[in-house]
Amino acid sequence: MPINPKDVTWIKEPEIGFWEATFLPAIAKGLRITLGHVTDYRPVTQQYPEQRPVLPQHYRGVHRLNRDEKGRVKCVACMLCATACPANCIAIEAAAAPPDWPDRDKYPAEFVLDELRCIYCGMCEEACPVDAIELTHIYDMTGESRAAMVFNKDALLGIYDKTKDNPADPVRTARGRLGPASELKNLATLGPATTVERGDRAATAPSPGVIGAPPPETRNTW
Amino acid sequence: MPTVYVNNQPVEFGAEERLNCVQAAQRAGVEIPHYCWHRALSVVASCRMCLVEVGQKKPDGAIAMQPKLIPGCQTPVTDGMVIVSDSDKVKAAQKATLEYLLLDHPLDCPTCDQAGECYLQDYSFRYGRGYSRLQEPKEQPPDKTYIGDQITLFTDRCILCSRCVRFTREISGTAELQIINRGNHAEIDIFPDEPCNNKLAGNVVDLCPVGALCSKDFLYKQRVWWLKTANSVCPNCSTGCSIFVDECEDRVYRLRPRYNPRAQGDFMCDEGRFGWKYVHGDERLHLPVQRDGGAAVSHDWDVVLPAARTALAEAAKRGEIAAVLSPWMTLEEAYLLVSYLKSLTSKLSLAVAPVRTVGEDDKYPKDVHGRTMEPTKFTIRAEKCPNRRGVEMILQHFAGSVMPMGDVLGRASSGAFTAMYLVGGDPQGWINEVQAAALDKVNTVIVQDILPSPASQRAKVVLAGGSFAEREGTFVNHAGLAQSIHRAIRSPGEGRPDGRILWDLAERRGLFSAAAVRREMADQVPALKPLLDAELGELGIKL
Ligand code: SF4
Ligand code: SF4
Ligand code: SF4
Ligand code: SF4
């Protein structure tokens, strides 16, 4: 499509004056900045590993598999993380949950995550309906072989045990069973994925546009 | 021709045809959502998912609509009928129906095996309201893990469409399943100690539109969205049920029936459904073998195949050759083998391996005493192989008669043959120690099979072939219906599909293509003429 001449604004190059044409003011300005840095003795280099960086809350490091309040793996082996994973680095072997877990149908008999293949995008954390997989602030994992960097279920649960008391990696949720996907302890109830019709009585409960959530004490029963 | 109007689209149907609104809409490419209706079962119109507006076009062109919504599954179409499935009234009814169906539903899709092929998910997405207004606790009856040896029930996911109940009453006739209790306490159940173990039981899992009835064999093994599907034919009996082979990363996870009105209809039997485990058995032949005086000298196809070729050519010069074909071969493989051996020598004896028959044809529905009832809706045939008719057609053409394997082995034990080419394929075995002893008198024995057998132990050359899930070709069922099978997975280890082995053995140029062989074969064998120009398609061709 040709461009309408009306939409075009023509701008003139600014005229260069005498001093500008000599470049001397620009050189002086540049030198001032350089000298300013040379004479600034405040250190900027972080003395790693003696000093460790304070990372932002949303930093995405090595994964952990969370435990529920009974210490069991929270994961329900739905494989949604493996489905979302663009690097194809999660392999889960599902099995029927042990008979003494009455609240669960399914659990991961094995959960293998290849930390070398992972690109730390965090899609798995986002996909998980029970907040079982989370990315921690650990960024300095090392191993002596490739195989050592392929973490199994126990290794991933171990990272949870290591990080759960770290204020940077708070345990944000309190449940391991499915229902209204996953209960959020401190966050406000979110609206439904679809739009809510105006005048729908159910939609007017706590605040406009938000479905009435049952009172907190009954939330676990459905 | 009578015409019915679906959402303003005219759909013509035959004067003798009996269609309901759901089927008429399908012809127009319009989906009327439905749960309880299934083309093979009786109509109960209980789920109310298919409610539509129905009216009649009067001769003067005026349209009189009925004031009430009508279940489309229960309403036969007539000339001049008008069906509306996209009006606000219908949409509101669909939303309401789904909301009611989901009232007590656990919505545990992440751990539900049906997720991804669930009609509750699909219809909720397309017709539902997207959220629930229920504030009461849900009714969540406990799961019943023993409905049958192969079936488990997640009671809380059931929408009480009663398809499973009607299947056991109308198709298998065994009537194990029933609905107990009333109202929102209604549940699917069995009588105590009367599990649903009939030979067609697995079909209730396919029929269940939600994740309530699940197959124990497949439970939690794989998420369905990772499965890739190949169209195939069940090889376990000569009924030749059309099936889907669901596979992921070279592992078969399940077989499902594929609707084929020319073959079996909608269903398949459990023998076929679960009878494929040998495909991944440890005992499968993984490598080709060339033996010299009993010791293996090579496992390399590039050595083994030429060795087989040379041995056959030399044996053909010295005397008579015999070949035993298997009723588990495809038409293409049988044709390739026979035409290759014919090109070597005219002194050729052709036989067919024994066709395993078990009992008698098993017809359904049955009554409570196990007596067959009329009309027959499903037959599990006694002949436990997929392609006896096809292989016999090839033998008839090339040899004029079909010789049983016993005759050939009898002559072999008197030293009549210089070489024998035997093809196996029956996972339950096709030759015993006594029969195989005759092979000791034959200088060159070549065996092509998927499992070790007394014959393969005596063979000079063993060619590791493919199971039905690994091959391309055509099977001809008991009634002469030619259907194609397609490759779903690669053979384990170094195994190769039989078609490729025979193609390479015959030193044909290029790659094995079942379609090309089929054309050549149809051109030469008059009985297979119908295959010449026609596409086999999904349903197959009657020979
Ligand atoms: S962070 Fe991304 S790449 Fe790594 S496991 Fe999760 S989804 Fe896969
Ligand atoms: S998404 Fe969560 S619950 Fe599902 S398999 Fe992954 S970690 Fe487990
Ligand atoms: S039956 Fe369907 S809707 Fe219900 S939990 Fe299973 S996948 Fe989800
Ligand atoms: S178990 Fe499945 S097929 Fe049977 S009534 Fe329930 S939903 Fe329908």
Ligand code: FES
């Ligand atoms: S499909 Fe018509 S009422 Fe269920």
